Amino acid sequence: MRKITLKVLTKLPTKYVTSGVILIALLFVYGVIGSYFIMHLNFVDSIYYAVITMATVGYGDYTPHTGIQKIFATTLALGGVALLAYVFNIILTNFQEKMSNYSKGVRKMQAIKDMDDYYILCGYGRVGKVVLNELTQRNQNVIIFEKNEEICESIEENESVTTIQRDATEDDLIAKLAGDKCNSVIISTGDDVSNLFIVLTIRETNPDAWIVTRASKIENISRLRKAGANKIVSPEIIGGQDLYFESAKPHLLRITVRHTSDEIFDEFQIIAKHGCTLENIDYHLPGIETPLTREIKTKNLLDGKNYLNYLDTHADQKQALKNLYKLTNNTHSHLISGPDKPTFDALVNDLEKIDEIIGVNLSDEEIAKITKNEI
Structure with a gap:
């Protein structure tokens, strides 16, 4: 704690330090000149009187008697009090700010550690x-x-x-x-x-x-x-x-499968189960290298349920999807993002139980060769 306090105090903003020094110097000069000409003290005693009055110590060895002397002593003492309050306020404010930033930084590092x-x-x-x-x-x-x-x-x-x-x-x-x-x-x-x-x-x-x-x-x-x-x-x-x-390349998986449109939700359940995101679906027309791509970008199982309900209530859309699957011989690829390779291995293992897997991370050219042979 001592090291932190010293570090904070040595890093006060330059503008505040400068203004504080200037104010102290001006008040000190005022005190010395006033002590010399108003209190009628010699130069050394003027310095002494200015310091003890600014610091509100007041040993009583020099006492103002005339009205002008009392006014001078009062203004010098009040100036010293105000200046001390100003300087301490700067120090405390800066200290609190630095400590707040330090505490905030500690919390952030702890949050990162918990990720x-x-x-x-x-x-x-x-x-x-x-x-x-x-x-x-x-x-x-x-x-x-x-x-x-x-x-x-x-x-x-x-x-x-x-x-x-x-x-x-x-x-x-x-x-x-x-x-x-x-x-x-x-x-x-x-x-x-x-x-x-x-x-x-x-x-x-x-x-x-x-x-x-x-x-x-x-x-x-x-x-x-x-x-x-x-x-x-x-x-x-x-x-x-x-x-x-x-x-995200190390965390992307493209898996090419074959299944009917009736099995869409079963497949999505497995993807959501492993905490992965279905980025998009590529539908492969037989013998054509460039697929039809459909952007999905979801890992929320509720989205899959809502889509299933939508198809059940829109017979024309459901039939259009069936026609698309029929046109592609039920062959399509899923681009899936996930946390790591072990998760992808478990995902592929589960998909093998319900889907016919044609390949993993195949290029469009490789898939086109496979579908061309099926024409």
């Missing part, structure tokens, strides 16, 4: 906002590094989103957090030099970290790759949503 896994997002600009939206839609834990205080205060924190107001280029905390519990580090600042430095900082201590970074200039892509970035993304080309998907 099972998380993503780290560096930079909360236009691209960073899109990435955070993609992550929160999938109920992911996110740690945001942002050096701008106003931006940090504008971010709504909760049990899944924590902000750290630090410059990632000047702090090694990001390297410490990019360990085993970190799914991916997403660097979305608009400065390629900063991005490069952050990549180097993380890669130095975390050789296995999955790092995705933004590149504002195409010529810097090769430099970022050499620095150790796994993926380099140009938001001007593919945007923030694809930045998320690239960062």
Whole structure:
């Protein structure tokens, strides 16, 4: 506690320290001059009298007698009291602020420690906002590094989103957090030099970290790759949503299956059971490489129930879906995001019990060859 107090007191804002020193000096000069000309003391005694009166000690060895002397002593004493109150207020206010920030920082670090896994997002600009939206839609834990205080205060924190107001280029905390519990580090600042430095900082201590970074200039892509970035993304080309998907590559599974439209909910129950998110469904027309893609982005079992109820009450839509499945010979692929490989292994094992699995992580070209043979 003593070390913390000393650290706080030695980091008072310069403007407050300067103003306090100036006020003390002015009051002291006023006290010395007044003591010399009004109290008729010599120079040394004037200094002595100014100090003890400002400090409201008042030993009584020099007593004002005339009206002007009493007024001078009163103003000097009141000025000393006001000045002491001002200085102590600065110290206490700053101390409370620093202690509050320290306590807040401790709580944030404890919240991070309690997270099972998380993503780290560096930079909360236009691209960073899109990435955070993609992550929160999938109920992911996110740690945001942002050096701008106003931006940090504008971010709504909760049990899944924590902000750290630090410059990632000047702090090694990001390297410490990019360990085993970190799914991916997403660097979305608009400065390629900063991005490069952050990549180097993380890669130095975390050789296995999955790092995705933004590149504002195409010529810097090769430099970022050499620095150790796994993926380099140009938001001007593919945007923030694809930045998320690239960062989640180790946690994405594409499984190609064959089943009828009547088994949709059974399949979705298994996906939701393992805490995974069904990102989209690709319907493969026989022999055609490019599939028909349908975006889903949900892990909520209630969404599956609502969709099932919708089909039961809309016979035309249900028949249209049956026709689509018939057209594709019931062959389609699910893009699923999840926490880790063991979860995907268990998910595939459960799906094998109800579905015919054609393959895992097959390319569109490989699937087209398979469906072409079925024509």
